[in-house]
Amino acid sequence: MKIKLQLLIFALISTITLSAQDGWQDLFNGKDFNNFEQLNGNANYEVRNGEMVGISKLNTPNSFLATKQKYDNFILEFEVLVENGLNSGVQFRSMSIPEYSNGRVHGYQCEIETSSRKWAGGVYDEARQGWLYPLTRNKKGQNAFVPGEWNHYRIEAIGNQIRTWVNDIQCANLVDDTTAEGFIAFQVHGISEESQEGKTVRWKNVKIKTKDLESSRRASDAEVPEISYLTNQLTQDEIRKGWRLLWDGKSNNGWRGAKLNTFPEKGWEMKDGILTVSAADGGESSNGGDIVTLDTFSNFELSIDFKITEGANSGIKYFVDSELNKGEGSAIGLEFQILDDQKHADAKQGKNGNRTVGSLYDLIRAENLSNSRGKNFKGVGKWNNARIVVNNGHVEHWLNQVKVVEFDRFSQIFAALVEKSKYERWKNFGRIPEGLLLLQDHGNEVSFRSIKVREF
Structure with missing residues (x-):
């Protein structure tokens, strides 16, 4: 029994060491929100069993649990489980400044949704440009997200290239240079119906990599069209x-x-x-x-x-x-x-x-x-x-x-x-x-x- 315990501890230490050597870091430690601040709405956020849990609240604006640190180039991975009928998303390269709509959160958002529209994994520009990469031109990506189950997300934001994957299926292939840096935030969308109050969106295994990104990039799926918003330029x-x-x-x-x-x-x-x-x-x-x-x-x-x-x-x-x-x-x-x-x-x-x-x-x-x-x-x-x-x-x-x-x-x-x-x-x-x-x-x-x- 003692030997098994030692082996288990050794394996755990090896995993942590390997992860650190690989350049990945936990964005959320599974214990507290000391590295985050809540912005805009006042939906509730809790830590349960090592998970980040957002709880919908009636008649409050979109709520965001935002990192205190800003990030420019990164690869972000997380798992998410959202109750049916609730809309959510993860902001990145986003900002909240007094001179812009009185501090309203704005910037890129990777969509999390359960609707029949099936745009989960697309890229929305919150409070600014609207939809940049809906999944209308990516039928394969429309079927990546599985409602009612844990879904694995990956976001690569490197230079002006923004790519997303849901359950290892590429959803977005976006080129845009509007914002190069900002915080990452976890959204609980505002609701207006009592039947939606108290519903949850849960995140776990949230990790980020900010160095040596080229070696970790995934190849883009040739069937996923690139959509570019560069002005008078060709990619x-x-x-x-x-x-x-x-x-x-x-x-x-x-x-x-x-x-x-x-x-x-x-x-x-x-x-x-x-x-x-x-x-x-x-x-x-x-x-x-x-x-x-x-x-x-x-x-x-x-x-x-x-x-x-x-x-x-x-x-x-x-x-x-x-x-x-x-x-x-x-x-x-x-x-x-x-x-x-x-x-x-x-x-x-x-x-x-x-x-x-x-x-x-x-x-x-x-x-x-x-x-x-x-x-x-x-x-x-x-x-x-x-x-x-x-x-x-x-x-x-x-x-x-x-x-x-x-x-x-x-x-x-x-x-x-x-x-x-x-x-x-x-x-x-x-x-x-x-x-x-x-x-x-x-x-x-x-x-x-x-x-x-x-x-x-």
Whole structure:
């Protein structure tokens, strides 16, 4: 018995020594919260059987148990068990400062949830940019989290690369440089229903590594798409996959006026890496006019960040033939609508909302095709992302990584929609083999950046 006890002690010491030599440290010691401070809400946190336990509380804001220490580059691992119906998350590179929303916690969050949406393991930007990496484009990742059981999480934040795994299945593959350092915090989400009060989220085996990270990085799953928020830059992965910038962030190279042989002399401004169409009278092409690419495109994936002002209207057009409509108004092509749905009258015109933001203008209404929680528009005055994918006849519109429109431009259904729209007089509308890409001047101030494309 004595020998067995000695062997057990030796094994335990060896494990601890090996862990220390490996560079891993306990972030939570399983005994107390001396290295943490609670921020914002006043949900209860307790230590039970070596676990960190967060307990939901009615009518209090999101609560965060935050490390007193800040971390920049790290690998974090933990296990979590959350009761069904309760939302949670782990903040990282996050902050709470008086000058930002009176100390509200903001920054990256790795999602923990039990809903049918299945975005656990995705990356949300708390109180700032909203969803950065929902799992809409990663079906494998959607099934990684198992409700009602302990789930193992891994977060790698190294430089501008942020990757997550749940139960050894990669969920997020994000590139973003908004914040390089901050605290780590364990969230108990605010609740508003009495039936949710007293529910728990539990964490255990919380450990972190901050040195010699390259040797410990996991290979990224090739099936998990990289989503980058770098401004006017391409990642190495994007370059390898054939992406190129359509706007260099400073000049009009590659662009001209839709009805001109040169770039417009007025109405468009390039400053600090942002391309802005100036406000005028709210009319189509009544100031500087639309601008189009010099190149034509057939099968492609296009990504553009846009930011609208209050009440603004604009659009991103594709399969544009600039020889059509030489008169007043905009050039003709399929359009990803850009609009302030709340303040612009166009949102209530057309049919059944087919002129709202993200819609195939005047033809197909944008709606969340991934779940029932709305279109994921981040709001006026904030940067939003438009993604258009065209592969032969198949076309998709994505708004902030959520699919909102899908159609076949060669189908009978599409032809029938065109016949009942303002485009019925344009022969072969939307079906030409290739066309220009266009940014619209609709007389309102709208900004663009990070305009990039790859062709199939």
